[in-house]
Amino acid sequence: MKVLLIGSGGREHALAWKIAASPLLGKLYAAPGNPGIARHAECVALDVTDHQAVVAFCRGHGIDLVVVGPEAPLVAGLADDLAAAAIPVFGPTAAAARLEGSKGFTKDLCRRYAIPTAAYARFRDAAQARAYVESVGVPIVVKADGLAAGKGVTIAFSEEAALAAIDECFSGAFGESGAEVVIEEYLEGEEASFFCLCDGRTALPFGTAQDHKRVGEGDTGPNTGGMGAYSPAPVMDAAMVERCMREIIEPTLKGMAEMGAPFTGVLYAGLMITADGPSLIEYNVRFGDPECQVLMPRLKDDLLALMKGAVDGQLARMSARWREEAALTVVLAARGYPATPEKGSAIAGVEAAGAQEGVEIFHAGTALREGRLIANGGRVLNVTALGASVTAARDAAYRAVDRIDWPEGFCRRDIGWRAIGREAAGR
The missing domain is CATH 3.40.50.20 (Rossmann fold)
Structure with missing residues (x-):
């Protein structure tokens, strides 16, 4: 092919x-x-x-x-x-890709098909949105309706922060993506990423992961596109996966087909696992980044064959097998990210870092200048490692990180902290 x-x-x-x-x-x-x-x-x-x-x-x-x-x-x-x-x-088609392209569309789909998700309201008027926040109180979540490169979401713990987020959207900070806002209740729980390959009729479970959105250690600072991830997600055991398929994924596939927009491709459910069970935070219509970087090293089967099966409508007769090892990836980002990353600095040591057993270095924002590797974006490299546990994968990844010579780059040093805590506690 x-x-x-x-x-x-x-x-x-x-x-x-x-x-x-x-x-x-x-x-x-x-x-x-x-x-x-x-x-x-x-x-x-x-x-x-x-x-x-x-x-x-x-x-x-x-x-x-x-x-x-x-x-x-x-x-x-x-x-x-x-x-x-x-x-x-x-x-997916543009009609099916609305699952990511419009948060309001997805919330309405959830309401129509009884898919568990946070309570919400949609607004095209700033004054009405502000009045809603003042009536329901905080904490609350404010989202630009459309695509915003992962930066159009504010988890507001004060009314002032919520109102500022509304003003940011309607002031044009996110272009047309912020012309409508979705305001949701704040959910308590543990986030997880759940992936399925879909052929319009059948959804094939395709792995779990957890990522770290905030730029700073201890999950502090502004949201980013993701500073690291690991797979599998401990909270997504077999029973939880089965429940997510039954309560969230299968009704979504059924609903999209009934709307005349059957979903083909990879469906990525961002979930909050609450005390009451799984709740859909959002859908993405492609692999996550950096979650894809921890799924691919764990996949034992032929990805191309599975993709072809999805396109040909053959997923009902296919399966996906996974390595027992955990995978963890650390994002090396350019100084200034996520605001204004500094570009052009030279990076050395990548070959040596990637030569370690079980380690793969995936390039994100890189370029070549006169034969030298340079930073050319915000998130620049993904240092990924396999290990018998998340702890072992973490240790291997950071050993590789420490072999890369890039003074202008930085990373979080606590990727995988939640799973590592579970492992240390023997859970």
Whole structure:
């Protein structure tokens, strides 16, 4: 098979690494890719916002499958335009991608199909939103309705913070994504990420993870795209997975099909495991980043075969097997992230770090300048390790981190703290 992978981040590097191991693969292209992805694929300068250019590339190169990594092209309808050109694509249509593209759409779906989620209200008027907060009180969660690169969510523990978040959305900080806000009740519990491959009718459970959104140790500071992750998530035992499938995933697939927008691709449920059970926080319509970087090293089966099975509607007869080891990834970010990351600094020692057994270094925001690896984004490298436990994976990952010479970078030193605490307590 000839495959085109869309994207340029750490998630896409992990996908390229795994797809490249498939015996089904003939040739892998990546648009635009990055220096790490270039080890596994031919990177091509293709404007992925120009859907007809993508279609032309696929036709000209005999592409058998397009794998879309990030959410923005899906919300923009890339899968629709590829399908219209009879080019198979792993990823949902624009109508199905509303599950991520509009938080209000997803909340309404939950209400309609009795899917457990936090109580909410939707607003297009700042004054009405402010009055609602003043009436219900805090803590409360304020979300920009549309895509906001992981930065349009505020967990407000004071009324002042909630009102400021509303003003930020309606002032245009997130563009059209903030033209509507969703305000939700605050849920107590433990967050987890749950993934399923979907073919429109069948959902195949595809692993669990937990990530660390806040930039600072002890889960402090502003939210980021993710500073690290580990898999599996201890809170997601077999009984909880079964319950999530029954109460959340299966009603979602049924509802989308009934709406005429069957979901194909990977469905990523962000969950809060409360005292009453699982509650849906949000849906994403692609692999998480950095969760993908801990799922791929644990997957024993052929990712490309599973993706093809999803596209062909064959998931009911397929399964996914996982290594018993835990995986943990540490994000190395550029100084200034998540506000204004400093770009252009040189990075050394990546080869030595990645040479350790059980360690993979996935590139995110990197570039090459005169043969030297440099930082070219906020989240720059994902240092990933396998281990017999989360503690062992953590130790291996940080040993690799310490071999990378990049004074302008930083990372959290407490990735996996919740699971490691459980392990230390023997739970």
